[in-house]
Amino acid sequence: MVQRIIPVQSPLNADFENFVHETLQKWHVPGMSIAVVDGEHTWAEGYGISSFPSTPVTPSTLFFAGSTTKAFTAAIMAQLVEDNKTYPQVQWKTPVNQLIRDDFVLADEYATQHITIEDTLSHRTGLPRHDQSYGNNLSRETAVRELVRSLRYLPLTAEPRTKFQYCNLMFVAASHVIQTVTGKWLGDLLSRQIWKPLDMKATFFSLEDAQVAKEDLARGYSYPLFDEDDDNDETKYKEVGWMSLNEISGAGSVVTNVLDYAKWARSLMYKTGPLSSETYKAIWEPRTVMPADPDAPFTGPSAYTLGWWTGVYKGYQYYEHTGGMNAFGAELILFPELKYSVILLGNTAGTSNCAAKKLAFHLIDEKLGIPAEKRFDWDQYNKAIIDRAKERDQNSIKHLYPSLPSPRLPAILPLSAYTGTYTHPGYQTLTIYLDQAENILRADRTYTTWSESLSFEHVSGDYFIARSVHDGDLGAFVPTVYPAEFVVGVDGISQKVGVGFEEEMGKEGRIWFERV
The missing domain is CATH 2.40.128.600 (Lipocalin)
Structure with a gap:
């Protein structure tokens, strides 16, 4: 008897395309690129506008990937920890102050002496975001060190290792550690040790490199008069200038496309390299327990590893990170057991993340065969967040x-x-x-x-x-x-x-x- 081979169909079909355009219109996102990795198959499509008036998004369109960068920074640090011959002084429990003593000083003496590399990469240092503190158009040569040296003036709001507090600045500190002990720019290390081995030729660590790439770099937009019932008037979109990446470094400097990120996702799920088995284990080990979100559709405890959130959805463990930059949003989620991953990159701030969550979990639910009536309403979830922000603004006094x-x-x-x-x-x-x-x-x-x-x-x-x-x-x-x-x-x-x-x-x- 001849076995009939049924061809695997792309989930990015015509019905999904209509669903994407409806979602982008609802959330006022000009364009988005999406890739799905499912076993040995990879599919990728572009939707909408990369830049007005008419440049389309394609799978090769470049976007700012924001905080999905953190996974790369953690991976490079894990490689240094593993290399005891060259970098014996770099261990997860090594106090950061021992490696960049003159620069890493916090407002609290105990925290200064005891915060470790592991702490900086798992958001448990006691330092909150303080995102409005830094910048001032610094150069690549000075930015990271200047930002780390400013930490001493920023108030801590928790004892070390007692509370999850997301902090971009601590990933900048980790970047400074990496660059200090290796003597190399983090972007060069990422290119040599991860991106080139994975043939990721369209992934960059500086705005300047992304601007001269052969791939189109999307423009970012905001829609300041947000209303879900708005007619999505093109004239209301405000173009937002590309932001410099010198000051963000390992917290969020990656510019890439979904084709390259699909290669990264596949390597992680199959553990095929260039990372070692020890590095894979280190970066995905839960480090900080996350506060429960009773409104989210996840079960069991969730945690932050090293540059990843992890939890359970419909009985399957996932690893995920969002990214948000001025006028750009990213979503990368992996289900290693299923060998299934979804990557989404969009060109608005905030709203593209709302759209990406909805689209990502639509694809995941399709993969898992979840009936429509049992699917989580991501629109309602994200609208509630926005309504709370609106209410806070309207009733600020x-x-x-x-x-x-x-x-x-x-x-x-x-x-x-x-x-x-x-x-x-x-x-x-x-x-x-x-x-x-x-x-x-x-x-x-x-x-x-x-x-x-x-x-x-x-x-x-x-x-x-x-x-x-x-x-x-x-x-x-x-x-x-x-x-x-x-x-x-x-x-x-x-x-x-x-x-x-x-x-x-x-x-x-x-x-x-x-x-x-």
Whole structure:
């Protein structure tokens, strides 16, 4: 009897294409590239617009991959740990301060002496994000060291190893360790030790290299007037300039396409190299238990490994990481037991991640044969997050200042008296000026890595709300709100301003800028 061989069909079919376009329109994402690795098969397609007015996304289109970079940084570090002959001083339990002693100093002496390499790569150092602190257009030669040296001025908000707190800066510190002990730029190490062996010819670690590549580099966009019922008017898209990657380094500098990432995903699932079995074991070992999300569709405990989240979905363990840059989003999820992976790259901030989650799990549910009525509603999940952000913005006074005098107090000084330049050694400068047309205080922090424009709304006395509009994450269409207050000296001059940039510091926590 002749056995009939049924050809494997691509999941990226016409029905899925229609589903993608509906999803991109709903979430206001111009374009997205998607790849699926299923056993020995790889499929990839591009959807929508790479750059307006009409450049299409293809599987070879380059996108910023954001924090999916962290897995590469952890892999390089694991290789150094494994190489006891060349780098015996680099071990998971090695305090970072022993390797970059002059540069790695934290606000707490105990943390300075005890934070290890493993801690920096698993978000348990006690340092929160502090993403609004760094930048200032630094060069490749100086950026990483300057950012690490600024850590000493940033408040910790937990004891070491007691709380998961996502922190890009600690992956920058890990990058500094790698570059210091090897004497090589991290981008060169990644290319030599991972990308070239995997024939990943369209993966880069600098904006400049990506710009001169033969592949098209997508433009990033934001849709600031976000409304899911909007008609997706092309004229409302705002093009966002490509951000420099010097300051992000091993936290998020990769630019790539889904074809190359499919090669990376396959090597991880099959453990075919160039990483060793010991390195694979190290990077996927759970290190930090994650807080439970009762609204998410996962079961059992979840954890952060080294550059990966891991958990269980429908009985299968997955490894996953999202990426978010100014006007770009990425999603990479692997099911090693199934030898199944989905990679998605899009060109908006925040909304492309919402679309990517929905599309990724549609493909995963199709693979697992989950009935439609039993599938998780990712639109509802992500809409709830956005609604909470909108509500926080619309009711910011109630959220940030629940106890105010009635009637509210007038400002102690005329608004013009609060203007001036204020500085903080970790958060740099805050130059406040009076927008006379609208009679409101403003500050433009366009020089930081995650640039933002602040407006100060008076609340009562010397208390204000700082409302931030920026191009990254949810702030692209829902402003971020911070508490802010001024301190006036006995001479009647504003001496300092405190802004609650870091949410982990609590409602009363402030970053204090002193008047120059």
